[in-house]
Amino acid sequence: MNETDPSQSFRSGFVAILGAPNAGKSTLLNRMLGQKISITSKKPQTTRNRILGVVHRAASQMVFLDTPGIHRARHPLNTRIVDAALATLSEADVVLLVADAQTPDGPSERLLLEKLSQQRLPVLLALNKIDLVQRPALLSQIEGWSGAFAFRAIVPISAKSGEQVNPLMDAMEATLPPGPPFFPPDSLTDLPTRFIAAEIVREKAFRLTGQEIPYALAVTIDSFKEEKKGALVRIHATIHVERDSQKGIVIGRQGAKLRQIGEAARKEIEALLGTGVFLKLFVRVQKNWTRDTRALRKFGY
Numbered sequence: 001m002n003e004t005d006p007s008q009s010f011r012s013g014f015v016a017i018l019g020a021p022n023a024g025k026s027t028l029l030n031r032m033l034g035q036k037i038s039i040t041s042k043k044p045q046t047t048r049n050r051i052l053g054v055v056h057r058a059a060s061q062m063v064f065l066d067t068p069g070i071h072r073a074r075h076p077l078n079t080r081i082v083d084a085a086l087a088t089l090s091e092a093d094v095v096l097l098v099a100d101a102q103t104p105d106g107p108s109e110r111l112l113l114e115k116l117s118q119q120r121l122p123v124l125l126a127l128n129k130i131d132l133v134q135r136p137a138l139l140s141q142i143e144g145w146s147g148a149f150a151f152r153a154i155v156p157i158s159a160k161s162g163e164q165v166n167p168l169m170d171a172m173e174a175t176l177p178p179g180p181p182f183f184p185p186d187s188l189t190d191l192p193t194r195f196i197a198a199e200i201v202r203e204k205a206f207r208l209t210g211q212e213i214p215y216a217l218a219v220t221i222d223s224f225k226e227e228k229k230g231a232l233v234r235i236h237a238t239i240h241v242e243r244d245s246q247k248g249i250v251i252g253r254q255g256a257k258l259r260q261i262g263e264a265a266r267k268e269i270e271a272l273l274g275t276g277v278f279l280k281l282f283v284r285v286q287k288n289w290t291r292d293t294r295a296l297r298k299f300g301y
Contacts, residue, residue, distance in 0.1 A: 010174040011060040013093030018067055018116075020091060023098045024128040028159035029053050029066045032169060034269075036188050037196060038066050052190045054183045063183040065091060094175050095123040101141055101156070102132040113149050122175050125151045131158040137274045159233035185187055186217040194221045199270050201237050201281065204264040208257065209249055214244050216290045217250075222282075232276045235269070240286045240299070250283050258283065 012085040017025045026038035029051065038051045051066040065088045089095070095116060099109060116123055125145055130138055142154055155169040189196075198219040203216055222236040241260075242245050251258045258281055266279040287294035 003045060005019075009059065009089055010180065011173060012063070012179045012181050013176040014063045014065060014091050015094045015096050015172060016065045016067065016092035016121075017096045017098060018101065018112060019098035020105035020112065021068075022103075023100045023105070024159045025066055025098045026051070028126065028128065028165070031061075031159050031162055031165055033188060034187060037191065052189050055169070056181075056185055056188065056211060057169070057173060060069070061183065062169070062172060062174055062176065063182055064096075086100065089115075089119055089121065092121055094172060095119070095121050096126060096172060097151075098121055098126045098128050098159075099145070100129055100136060101127045102129040105142070116149065117148075120162045124168070124171055124175065125147065125149075125154045125155075127154060127156045128159050130156045131163065133163055155181065165264055170301040193226075193273065194224050196272060197224070197235060198237060199264075200268050200272070201239065201261070201265045201279075204261045204268075205239055205250060208261050208264065213276075217246075218286075219288065220299065230275060232278060233273055234278045234280075236280045237281070238282045238284050240284050240289060242286065242287055242288055244292065246282050248283050 017029060029038050030036045032055050033053045037053055053064045053066065055062040055064065062128050067088050097112060097116070125150055126137070127145070133141075138156060142156065145151065145154055152175055155171055157168055159165065169206060183190075195196045198221050200259065202219040205219070218222040218240040218242065220238050222238055223234070225234045226232070227234055239250055241250060246285045249257070250261070252260070262281045265281075266277050267278065286292075286295055291298070
């Protein structure tokens with residue numbers, strides 16, 4: 001076949017993004033997409049599900065699978081989260097390992113290298129948060145990683161500022177197999193809008209309650225209806241917590257905190273949908289749901 005045939009010059013494939021908790025995987029995915037689909041916060045294990053995002057380039061289509069942070073899990077919820085992350089390896093053509101250059105997580109990173117050594121997939125390393133690390137320390141880390149695993153490429157980046165992200169994408173593109181695109185050119189994700197709306201509410205609850213609420217918080221969408229010929233979307237959502245004390249924190253004094261969460265979430269959902277949104281939030285106590293198998297299934301874990 002002629003070497004200039006587009007079917008041979010175009011590359012496409014699935015890239016699994018793996019890393020320890022808080023390495024910056026979701027921030028990097030949002031940066032590469034140029035749009036936010038994966039929620040972020042300073043709390044560990046903010047991402048709980050596999051998030052798919054599609055990057056369209058002139059010579060390639062990269063389908064990214066953002067995963068929860070990998071660590072040695074002992075809690076039932078965390079075990080399911082880590083299992084979901086590792087399961088993406090079966091779907092991937094390439095692995096992108098994201099490591100935190102500012103605050104390395106030795107135990108989690110060793111576990112990741114152990115799992116990756118059992119695979120035959122090409123692995124690239126994005127050494128993230130280089131804007132927060134002095135150059136000698138960064139060079140030392142690069143040397144250490146180089147000796148620990150046979151990476152196809154090691155690219156120091158800052159997902160937050162975008163520094164070196166394009167060279168990283170070039171390196172991933174070169175590693176993809178030849179093939180046609182998997183998704184139409186206007187596709188950004190395979191996630192339903194309801195799921196993204198629930199994730200936005202969960203992110204705002206995380207961010208606006210600070211350190212007062214643990215990560216054991218879930219959000220379900222009770223109803224999602226278009227009205228006024230699509231000019232308005234009416235959403236009812238429930239924030240689930242484990243204890244009465246947590247419910248009080250989420251609601252706040254005279255409902256102030258819940259209104260703050262709802263307002264921040266509504267604005268972001270409106271930007272996502274490009275339409276008006278009426279968002280009504282409820283808070284429900286579901287005792288110890290992170291240890292309840294039926295509740296875990298109900299909440300999608």
